[in-house]
Amino acid sequence: MHISEGVLSAPVLVGGGMLAFAGTGVGLRKMDYDKVPEVAVFASAFFVASLIHVPLGPSSVHLVLNGVMGLVLGWAAFPAILIALLLQAVLFQFGGLTTLGVNTVTMGVPAIVCYWLFHKAALKASPSLSTFATFLCGAGGVFFGAVLVALALVTTGEAFLPAAKLIVLAHMPVMVIEGIITTICVRFIKRVKPEILEVAHGRSF
């Protein structure tokens, strides 16, 4: 879901850049000393996830992992995504430097929306509800990302509903896979090191 260079107009790029800057600022301020390594791990995971290609569906799509990043990192997901996207743009030529801001927003905002929507249910509720919420969190990250990409493309003259439908449909398989990965990941963290989820959230919010 990287938007390439030369697709969007200047005002959209500048607006995206400003939003990304603000989000990154908030994320950096809310990031604890003890949380920095986790942020780095998830930035690495996000950076590499774009290489894991899902061969299902009509188009070529890859893992995003922004849902699970939001759930575990909260606002700190923003700087992590910015850094990972910057490195993807420089090293892989995915996306681009001018579209860095817009891409950070389309991936970072869903991470935070997912955090707000699902973290309570995912962490505190009964096991079955928690699993369900975690799954929705992983799938939701991709879903909201697709909607935001469609929204950004509207400014280029594409109609919103068809574009959104196309992108969401293309990412259906990824949504399911991300939901499953998020569930497994959160379960693993809960069993091995539950402080990551609880302590971190207690402090940063």
Next chain:
Amino acid sequence: MEGAFSSYCCSRQCQFLASMILLIVFVIVASPSTAVAHRVYVYAWVEGNKVYTESYFSSGDRVRKGLIQVYSPDGKKLVEGRTNDKGEFSFAIPQRTDLRIVLNAAMGHKGEYVLKAEELGGGTSKKTEKTISEKVAKKETMKVNVPSTGVSEEKIRIIVEKALDARLKPIARSIALLREEKGPGVTEVVGGIGYIIGLMGVVLYVKGRKKAR
């Protein structure tokens, strides 16, 4: 007390970090075929009077129904069309200048390829090529009774050009393929993770100094 706690915490976190990175590296190494992602490529080559293009994602999948637009150097749109199921699209050479071939594969994916004027060849239009082949055919039938002194310089040039064209076609195509960069390799991936770890160090340093103060 505080120091002991944080160093304990840090070592646990370092363990976690190390295991996660090992996991990531394992995923990459274990699945080399998945080392692909989301970028589109378009490349083009010339055969006779036609320009052939092929479009694919960095995963190797062909771009189906991708929009191809061809622009002149001054930005005028010359040709527009959509790729077929194999990601191919071909068109007659519209003019003998540099051609900028832009692929728009929807969902914000865009790629382009510039075909230089020199690659478009010396400019044999369809009509002249036809007359050339007629001339060549005539010449071949005449060869039997006409001595070689009758072959004009022009005819030799045309024959050589045709033969060269046929020989060079596959080479031109593979050069076009080579000119396109390949997807990211292990170097880029490991390098990127290295950058992230380095940045982590910087952030930890800055935050640690703040904490100490």
